[in-house]
Amino acid sequence: MSRPIQAHINLSALKHNLHVAQRKANGRVMAVIKANAYGHGLLRAAEALRDAEGLAVLDIGDAIKLREAGSRQTILLLEGFFSIDELALIAEYDLATVVHSQHQLDMLDAYPRRQALQVWLKINTGMNRLGFTPYELPAVMERLRSHRALRELVLMTHFSHADEAQGIDAQLELFKGITAAYRVPRSLANSAALLRYPAAQGDWARPGIMLYGASPFADLSAQQLGLQPVMTLTSELISVRSIKAGEQVGYAGLFRAERDMRIGTVACGYADGYPRHAVTGTPILVNGQRTRTLGRVSMDMLAVDLSDIADATVGCCVTLWGEGLAVEEVARAAGTISYELLCALAPRVPVRY
Numbered sequence: 001m002s003r004p005i006q007a008h009i010n011l012s013a014l015k016h017n018l019h020v021a022q023r024k025a026n027g028r029v030m031a032v033i034k035a036n037a038y039g040h041g042l043l044r045a046a047e048a049l050r051d052a053e054g055l056a057v058l059d060i061g062d063a064i065k066l067r068e069a070g071s072r073q074t075i076l077l078l079e080g081f082f083s084i085d086e087l088a089l090i091a092e093y094d095l096a097t098v099v100h101s102q103h104q105l106d107m108l109d110a111y112p113r114r115q116a117l118q119v120w121l122k123i124n125t126g127m128n129r130l131g132f133t134p135y136e137l138p139a140v141m142e143r144l145r146s147h148r149a150l151r152e153l154v155l156m157t158h159f160s161h162a163d164e165a166q167g168i169d170a171q172l173e174l175f176k177g178i179t180a181a182y183r184v185p186r187s188l189a190n191s192a193a194l195l196r197y198p199a200a201q202g203d204w205a206r207p208g209i210m211l212y213g214a215s216p217f218a219d220l221s222a223q224q225l226g227l228q229p230v231m232t233l234t235s236e237l238i239s240v241r242s243i244k245a246g247e248q249v250g251y252a253g254l255f256r257a258e259r260d261m262r263i264g265t266v267a268c269g270y271a272d273g274y275p276r277h278a279v280t281g282t283p284i285l286v287n288g289q290r291t292r293t294l295g296r297v298s299m300d301m302l303a304v305d306l307s308d309i310a311d312a313t314v315g316c317c318v319t320l321w322g323e324g325l326a327v328e329e330v331a332r333a334a335g336t337i338s339y340e341l342l343c344a345l346a347p348r349v350p351v352r353y
């Protein structure tokens with residue numbers, strides 16, 4: 001027997017969530033599978049997402065792996081290329097690349113092949129992370145208009161507040177205004193914008209988190225959005241004990257029992273990707289029943305309250321997140337977002353599909 005922790009990846013749920021995204025989108029769907037498909041496994045996720053019209057990654061090595069594994073869709077590099085050598089690979093593997101900087105434009109100019117590249121030109125409409133300013137756009141478009149290396153052009157931007165009350169209006173208006181003159185496809189929406197703002201759909205939507213069955217919103221659950229969790233992280237109780245009122249639990253004694261109680265130790269800690277900042281009271285399931293974590297999360301273990309789960313014994317199944325317990329709830333209790341928890345699943349955790 002090995003350590004009982006496991007991540008279960010439900011590929012039918014991934015397909016289901018893609019279909020939710022496709023029903024929402026008027027145009028095509030570029031499934032975002034960066035960061036090892038948000039921790040779900042690049043190639044397995046890509047295979048389940050073969051109905052998506054495109055796949056988006058960061059790493060050119062990942063893009064090549066996808067092509068070599070047989071993906072025929074548009075494959076987009078979200079940060080583009082970092083050296084001129086990569087342009088030859090981009091052409092060879094028929095990848096699409098973001099171009100977001102003057103530096104990248106200069107490399108494009110130095111690239112000799114004709115009509116070899118699909119470029120997604122990134123415009124900064126307020127995120128201030130990557131992209132050309134609205135002011136720079138006309139000159140950049142002029143420079144690309146008859147560029148020898150280009151085969152296709154898409155205009156894209158990224159919203160900074162699609163999941164928040166402020167919304168996307170200002171960025172959307174700006175983007176529409178500055179791109180109105182150009183007859184090329186557009187790509188705007190991440191998951192939050194796709195789910196909430198039909199006006200932001202464009203020709204290509206770029207959903208990520210919703211595909212994995214998590215809600216991008218604080219005020220709407222994944223279930224309310226019709227999404228199914230894809231990753232379920234489970235483990236078992238490896239120790240059960242009774243403690244007396246006044247006793248402490250774990251490092252620094254962060255939890256102190258107010259009355260006599262039963263507690264359990266779960267084989268899961270921050271070295272598995274469980275957030276160390278999850279506070280006492282973070283929801284967790286034991287035998288399918290909801291209870292709470294106690295005290296500080298250790299590297300390999302954490303403590304749970306078994307006071308109301310009388311039949312809990314060593315070997316009982318524990319769900320850290322996933323089916324029956326939304327990963328967003330755990331993230332909130334740890335002061336973070338679902339994205340970070342999913343991406344942080346540690347390589348030491350065995351994954352079952």
Ligand SMILES: *Cc1c(COP(=O)(O)O)cnc(C)c1O
Pocket residue numbers: 032034078158189190191192206207208209210216
């Ligand atoms: C990560 C990313 C997305 C996907 O965002 P979600 O919030 O996960 O839907 C879309 N577009 C770009 C440019 C990204 O970097």
